[in-house]
Amino acid sequence: MEIPKKVRNELDKLYEAYDNPDYIVDYKGQYLPKKGNVFTIRHYHHVDRDRNNNELWNLVPLGYNDHIIEIHSRNNKEVKQRIYGFMCNQFPEHEEHYRKYLLEV
Secondary structure: OOOOHHHHHHHHHHOEEOOEEEEEEOOOOOEEEOOOOOOOOEEEEEOOOOOOOOOHHHEEEEEHHHHHHHHHHOOOHHHHHHHHHHHHHHOHHHHHHHHHHHHOO
């Protein structure tokens, strides 16, 4: 299921680069352009992999390589730990959810 445009726009505002509104900042501090093909430039990954759960706190911005190569092609524990730290800073009230789906898998 595709993330609804309204939710994607809210995410773009939430993760918008403070010094350039044409970019979002991912969990590594990497600038990703808002415009262009969202699947080859940037992606919002469902932490719990439930594509119906489009809550802002369940979606993390990732670059193409991090999403396709690191998350879906490998079980990269280091990347998941970094995402865990980033998301806990953004939404500390959901720390248990992140631990369950990023660290205990």
